Amino acid sequence: MTGGRPGGGGVTGPAAAGGAPLLAIRDLAIDFGTPEEPQPAVRGIDLTVTQGSTLGIVGESGSGKSMSMLSVVSLLPDTARVSGSVQLAGREVLGLGPRELRKIRGSQVGMIFQDPMTSLNPVFTVGDQVGEAIRTHEPGMSRRKARARAIELLADVTIPRPAERARSYPFELSGGMRQRVMIAIAIANNPALLIADEPTTALDVTIQAQILELLKRLVDERNVGLIVISHDLGVVAGVVDRVAVMYGGRIVEDAPVDELFAAPRHPYTRALLGCTPRLDRPNASLTPIPGTPPVLSALHGGCSFRARCGYRQPRCEDEDPALQPAGRSQAACLFADEIGALPLSTAAPAATEEAAS
Amino acid sequence: MTALDLTLREEVARPERRRAGRAAWLTVPVILGLIVFGGWLVIALTITLWSPYDPLATTGLPLLPPSAEHLLGTDALGRDVLARTLYGVRASLPLCFAVIAGGVLIGSLFGAVAGFFGGWVDAVLMRITDVVLAFPAILLAMVMTAALGPGLFHAGIAMVLVWWPIYARLLRAQILSVKEQAHVEAAVAAGAGRWRQLRIHILPLAITPTLVNATMDLGQVVLLAAGLSFIGLGATPPTPEWGLMINDGTIHFYQWWVALGPGLAILSLVLAFNFIGDGVRDLLDVRTPGRSA
Amino acid sequence: MSSPATSEASAPPPGGAEPLLSVRDLVKEFPVRHSGGPIRGRDVVHAVSGVSFDLYAGEVLSLVGESGCGKSTTGRCILRLVEPTSGEVTFRGEDLLHKRPGELRALRRHLQIVFQDPYSSLHPRRRVRDIIAEPMIVQGMSNRAALAEVPRLMETVHLDPARAGRYPHEFSGGQRQRIGIARALSLSPEILVLDEPVSALDVSVQAGILGLLEDLQQRLQIAYLFISHNLSVVRHLADRVAVMYLGKIVEIGPALETFADPGHPYTQALLSAAPIPDPVVERGRERIVLGGEVPSAIEPPSGCRFRTRCWKAAEICATEEPALIDRGNGHPVACHFA
Numbered sequence: 001m002t003g004g005r006p007g008g009g010g011v012t013g014p015a016a017a018g019g020a021p022l023l024a025i026r027d028l029a030i031d032f033g034t035p036e037e038p039q040p041a042v043r044g045i046d047l048t049v050t051q052g053s054t055l056g057i058v059g060e061s062g063s064g065k066s067m068s069m070l071s072v073v074s075l076l077p078d079t080a081r082v083s084g085s086v087q088l089a090g091r092e093v094l095g096l097g098p099r100e101l102r103k104i105r106g107s108q109v110g111m112i113f114q115d116p117m118t119s120l121n122p123v124f125t126v127g128d129q130v131g132e133a134i135r136t137h138e139p140g141m142s143r144r145k146a147r148a149r150a151i152e153l154l155a156d157v158t159i160p161r162p163a164e165r166a167r168s169y170p171f172e173l174s175g176g177m178r179q180r181v182m183i184a185i186a187i188a189n190n191p192a193l194l195i196a197d198e199p200t201t202a203l204d205v206t207i208q209a210q211i212l213e214l215l216k217r218l219v220d221e222r223n224v225g226l227i228v229i230s231h232d233l234g235v236v237a238g239v240v241d242r243v244a245v246m247y248g249g250r251i252v253e254d255a256p257v258d259e260l261f262a263a264p265r266h267p268y269t270r271a272l273l274g275c276t277p278r279l280d281r282p283n284a285s286l287t288p289i290p291g292t293p294p295v296l297s298a299l300h301g302g303c304s305f306r307a308r309c310g311y312r313q314p315r316c317e318d319e320d321p322a323l324q325p326a327g328r329s330q331a332a333c334l335f336a337d338e339i340g341a342l343p344l345s346t347a348a349p350a351a352t353e354e355a356a357s
Numbered sequence: 358m359t360a361l362d363l364t365l366r367e368e369v370a371r372p373e374r375r376r377a378g379r380a381a382w383l384t385v386p387v388i389l390g391l392i393v394f395g396g397w398l399v400i401a402l403t404i405t406l407w408s409p410y411d412p413l414a415t416t417g418l419p420l421l422p423p424s425a426e427h428l429l430g431t432d433a434l435g436r437d438v439l440a441r442t443l444y445g446v447r448a449s450l451p452l453c454f455a456v457i458a459g460g461v462l463i464g465s466l467f468g469a470v471a472g473f474f475g476g477w478v479d480a481v482l483m484r485i486t487d488v489v490l491a492f493p494a495i496l497l498a499m500v501m502t503a504a505l506g507p508g509l510f511h512a513g514i515a516m517v518l519v520w521w522p523i524y525a526r527l528l529r530a531q532i533l534s535v536k537e538q539a540h541v542e543a544a545v546a547a548g549a550g551r552w553r554q555l556r557i558h559i560l561p562l563a564i565t566p567t568l569v570n571a572t573m574d575l576g577q578v579v580l581l582a583a584g585l586s587f588i589g590l591g592a593t594p595p596t597p598e599w600g601l602m603i604n605d606g607t608i609h610f611y612q613w614w615v616a617l618g619p620g621l622a623i624l625s626l627v628l629a630f631n632f633i634g635d636g637v638r639d640l641l642d643v644r645t646p647g648r649s650a
Numbered sequence: 651m652s653s654p655a656t657s658e659a660s661a662p663p664p665g666g667a668e669p670l671l672s673v674r675d676l677v678k679e680f681p682v683r684h685s686g687g688p689i690r691g692r693d694v695v696h697a698v699s700g701v702s703f704d705l706y707a708g709e710v711l712s713l714v715g716e717s718g719c720g721k722s723t724t725g726r727c728i729l730r731l732v733e734p735t736s737g738e739v740t741f742r743g744e745d746l747l748h749k750r751p752g753e754l755r756a757l758r759r760h761l762q763i764v765f766q767d768p769y770s771s772l773h774p775r776r777r778v779r780d781i782i783a784e785p786m787i788v789q790g791m792s793n794r795a796a797l798a799e800v801p802r803l804m805e806t807v808h809l810d811p812a813r814a815g816r817y818p819h820e821f822s823g824g825q826r827q828r829i830g831i832a833r834a835l836s837l838s839p840e841i842l843v844l845d846e847p848v849s850a851l852d853v854s855v856q857a858g859i860l861g862l863l864e865d866l867q868q869r870l871q872i873a874y875l876f877i878s879h880n881l882s883v884v885r886h887l888a889d890r891v892a893v894m895y896l897g898k899i900v901e902i903g904p905a906l907e908t909f910a911d912p913g914h915p916y917t918q919a920l921l922s923a924a925p926i927p928d929p930v931v932e933r934g935r936e937r938i939v940l941g942g943e944v945p946s947a948i949e950p951p952s953g954c955r956f957r958t959r960c961w962k963a964a965e966i967c968a969t970e971e972p973a974l975i976d977r978g979n980g981h982p983v984a985c986h987f988a
Contacts, residue, residue, distance in 0.1 A: 212925075238926075
């Protein structure tokens with residue numbers, strides 16, 4: 001089916017009916033410490049998702065990708081201090097009270113979590129859990145109707161013999177099935193936006209293919225917005241129109257998927273591509289990225305990637321680059337244009353040098 | 358090929374959250390517990406040197422309320438309550454350590470063998486454990502006393518026999534989970550024999566809950582010993598022992614000071630052990646910052 | 651004993667004519683305990699059901715498959731970390747499975763293992779130098795001599811020897827994996843079983859570890875049994891590959907050839923499902939999406955175990971199990987319609 005469309009919605013893409021994009025995040029920052037000892041997790045990001053478009057958020061552990069999406073549904077731990085703006089269809093979500101949030105979760109935004117084994121309640125049947133999701137937002141609906149609807153949803157996510165399966169408990173289902181149940185719960189109330197946090201990481205590769213196909217089909221059929229969070233560039237390449245790469249709590253590159261993979265403009269994106277093994281290029285050399293992801297509380301001044309960057313220049317020490325736009329892409333690097341012009345096969349010149357720690 | 362002259366400089370290890378300071382386990386309750394326990398220890402060791410009164414001798418009129426000469430008054434036989442209270446720790450403290458040591462040793466032996474070897478060895482040992490666990494402490498103490506005669510020592514034996522099954526189960530459970538861990542497999546792959554696996558790779562990690570429990574149980578033994586003495590199965594008069602003293606106190610209910618001394622003593626010691634136990638748990642928990650290992 | 655099927659399972663050797671390690675008809679079954687319910691007889695999980703292959707000196711053979719296919723169990727059986735139910739494992743002609751503990755210990759120095767999880771594979775309360783020195787000490791070296799080897803081993807895996815006195819939790823995931831590799835190398839083994847060695851690591855760290863493994867393999871000429879579910883990683887590293895499904899090898903052959911022109915439908919599906927970080931390529935792919943789920947290992951399908959999800963399945967697939975033989979692909983494939 002159609003995976004990534006080269007046009008890509010996104011920052012300058014078409015807006016939803018009514019004018020407002022489905023999701024507009026501005027300057028979102030999340031911190032877990034105290035004002036005296038801040039422990040930032042997300043350091044200011046901007047994102048937009050419009051109806052029918054798909055966004056991939058790529059990053060490694062500690063990049064802040066999951067945290068930033070949890071803020072959309074206000075599922076962050078109590079110790080989190082959030083600032084900035086998160087708007088769903090034009091309406092500010094941060095700071096809403098619990099009752100309002102409950103109305104939003106599930107009906108406007110559906111979340112699919114990573115680990116289906118722990119995300120489903122082990123003591124209820126899957127039919128009950130899907131039914132519960134339905135009745136949370138339609139309290140007047142009778143149990144029987146909700147059950148019927150739940151079975152429809154299970155069929156929608158291609159679970160075989162859904163009426164029978166609805167009576168199963170999560171432990172009786174395989175990983176792939178459980179993830180489908182999660183997806184059914186997420187779409188139960190026809191949300192306009194779906195957020196999938198590492199939806200296939202815990203699954204085998206053939207099951208992963210099934211789930212990704214399912215997600216793509218759902219996006220096409222229901223014209224929803226989809227955000228896929230992943231550390232796997234391959235997963236993202238086949239599913240989304242647009243990719244945002246996160247590093248050190250910030251978005252370091254945001255571009256239509258074709259452009260990002262063909263001509264990445266941030267050294268981190270380049271480095272990620274350069275160290276990901278490809279099935280179709282077995283003899284390509286893999287260049288590891290030296291060092292480890294940064295401890296966010298220890299970052300001060302200059303570019304957060306400079307310690308590991310093969311293209312580091314003296315200017316990078318002092319200037320913290322903002323996203324530099326170029327057409328439909330933007331990259332947070334002072335030398336984004338030059339980086340973007342380099343052919344992919346060129347290795348970084350300073351990759352073998354000691355990096356300042 | 359990959360550029361392998363890449364000298365991977367020292368990667369910045371993720372620092373554990375060291376905000377809490379070096380010794381995070383040393384909280385106020387723990388310090389308090391250590392002070393109280395330390396105090397009792399000193400008393401136990403030195404009281405004979407400085408006690409104002411002989412705990413066994415009649416040094417005043419019976420049932421005198423607290424006064425300047427007898428800070429906690431006197432009991433029914435005119436003996437100074439405070440002196441008897443302080444002397445009481447000499448009965449309780451060694452007993453609780455001995456009982457716990459005995460229980461842990463026997464129980465851990467059972468548990469380690471059962472958990473490590475599994476199979477029918479495990480089944481047999483655990484069924485024995487189950488049987489013993491079903492015995493109420495009081496009943497066993499009565500049996501012991503009937504068989505061997507009264508006295509704190511025999512009560513102590515009874516307590517050990519009742520206590521060890523808990524530690525058997527505890528250690529067995531820990532061993533069952535630790536022995537599946539990959540580093541144990543690595544040791545097996547290197548050719549480590551069973552004894553080495555157990556001694557170096559399994560026990561040090563499995564023993565943690567046992568140590569925490571043991572520390573807390575010290576207080577429980579004190580309580581149990583006092584309880585047994587209270588009903589006449591433990592210490593015998595005229596030994597200054599807290600349980601016995603509380604028994605006296607119930608007989609002379611309106612002379613509240615007779616039971617006050619031993620009551621507060623038990624309370625303070627048990628609480629101290631509980632607090633220290635919390636501290637031990639935090640200390641041994643690998644995830645707590647401030648630990649080096 | 652050595653049927654035509656099994657002798658063909660060993661492809662032409664890259665170095666030397668005699669295999670270093672020979673596995674024949676390896677079987678491992680785990681009993682299943684039913685909690686509650688009537689006793690329904692002895693149910694077993696058929697984790698490994700007759701696996702045969704050879705491993706030659708200095709080559710990288712990869713066992714590939716998804717969860718439950720038995721690849722990890724096979725690796726553990728070879729090292730007798732798990733006792734096989736039946737079969738033969740021969741190292742340099744010596745039968746490993748029937749050795750007594752004393753003899754087995756001496757042989758263990760030749761086969762070592764690197765584990766998947768860098769967090770649980772290191773003893774959390776021992777210093778790194780003790781962890782690395784452990785195998786040598788176990789094998790009889792004196793403490794002093796063993797500890798003297800540690801700096802060299804740490805440098806081999808690009809770790810700073812000055813940190814040998816630290817504890818594992820002071821290192822990152824990638825560094826801990828290096829410690830595990832150093833430990834495995836301490837006995838200079840000829841065979842290294844690597845059980846998903848990079849699966850638990852971030853992508854940027856994976857590349858470093860893979861590079862290290864490649865370099866070590868070539869320099870030290872160690873034979874690798876590389877167990878993984880990640881085809882891209884396997885393709886990058888392996889000389890030969892054995893694809894496993896539900897306890898059986900369904901295809902085995904040279905990596906390039908097998909990946910370029912897979913004979914078995916399952917291999918084709920695996921390759922088709924593996925994501926490629928390139929949107930243009932992804933859009934152009936003809937994706938095979940397998941229906942259904944992996945069947946239960948307690949009651950595997952009769953005949954060909956893959957038939958319940960295979961688009962080529964026919965009647966013969968249910969009645970006759972296809973043998974792992976060359977059917978014209980140049981390497982053994984277990985399918986009637988290869």
